[in-house]
Amino acid sequence: MIRVATNLINQYQTGFIHGRYIADNRILVRLIMDHASRTRNPSIALTIDQLKAYDRIHPEYLQQVLSHYGFPSSLINCIISLFFNTQISVNVNGHISPSIVQKRGVRQGDPLSPLLFNLALEPFLQRFLLEQEFQGYSIPSSFLCLLGSPAAKILAYADDTLVFIQNRANLDRCFSHLSTHSATSNAKINTSKTQVISLSGAASSSWLSHLEAYNISSWHDCNSSEAMVYLGYPLYSSGAISIPPETCPLEAVPLYLMFCCSPLYGMFYA
Numbered sequence: 001m002i003r004v005a006t007n008l009i010n011q012y013q014t015g016f017i018h019g020r021y022i023a024d025n026r027i028l029v030r031l032i033m034d035h036a037s038r039t040r041n042p043s044i045a046l047t048i049d050q051l052k053a054y055d056r057i058h059p060e061y062l063q064q065v066l067s068h069y070g071f072p073s074s075l076i077n078c079i080i081s082l083f084f085n086t087q088i089s090v091n092v093n094g095h096i097s098p099s100i101v102q103k104r105g106v107r108q109g110d111p112l113s114p115l116l117f118n119l120a121l122e123p124f125l126q127r128f129l130l131e132q133e134f135q136g137y138s139i140p141s142s143f144l145c146l147l148g149s150p151a152a153k154i155l156a157y158a159d160d161t162l163v164f165i166q167n168r169a170n171l172d173r174c175f176s177h178l179s180t181h182s183a184t185s186n187a188k189i190n191t192s193k194t195q196v197i198s199l200s201g202a203a204s205s206s207w208l209s210h211l212e213a214y215n216i217s218s219w220h221d222c223n224s225s226e227a228m229v230y231l232g233y234p235l236y237s238s239g240a241i242s243i244p245p246e247t248c249p250l251e252a253v254p255l256y257l258m259f260c261c262s263p264l265y266g267m268f269y270a
Helices: 004-007 022-040 059-068 075-085 113-130 142-149 168-185 206-212 256-260 263-268
Strands: 044-048 086-088 100-102 153-156 160-165 195-199 219-222 229-230 231-234
Touching: 004 113, 022 113, 022 153, 022 160, 044 206, 059 075, 059 086, 059 100, 113 153, 113 160, 160 168, 160 229, 168 195, 195 206, 206 219
Parallel strands: 195 219
Antiparallel strands: 044 160, 044 195, 086 100, 153 160, 229 231
């Protein structure tokens, strides 16, 4: 199943897939921010916070996704039987609760759960990747050999999703896709924890107005006092921004410096 799923899950999902690394997403975001700063690109990046993402996976939705991707019904039925409608109890300080039936959610800690979650998230990501009207962030043509696409649209590591948004129309499409995904999969987006960063670092009152319509207030630019943290890595556009103390000191060193030592960095700006 792992070998098959690796071919089904798009390259921008880097979590729990052999040969893909969390640093891939960090490096790409940092490079795009650097490019946006040089070219004064007004695009933004939006991090999507899902409320209890693993716990909200609905069995009927997961069954439909696995069937759509061609997994045999015998395997699908086995997975559904193992993860749902099972009896579980809660241990609270040594006291075992009466058993309850698990109706939804994949168990965190189960070795199969990350793969199932990735597959469940894939249809949502494909909506962005396949939609031509959603531009994302346009990249230099010399970088196509690395990204395989003329634009960076969306990145995912488990339930940490980042969307590159070029304009108000893209923002509206993003939330339209989120609404559809929530209705079909039982996912729930926590807009109060959703964060946005100006990729160039420039302040923008127009973007703040657009985001306010979706109840998003967490905005980061070069004037912000704190960096936005993405996958444990601080994203910032000014040396005056403070690095969160919980961030590893090594992570405080811009990750793209390692990439600058490679010829690939020069390709990005060719």
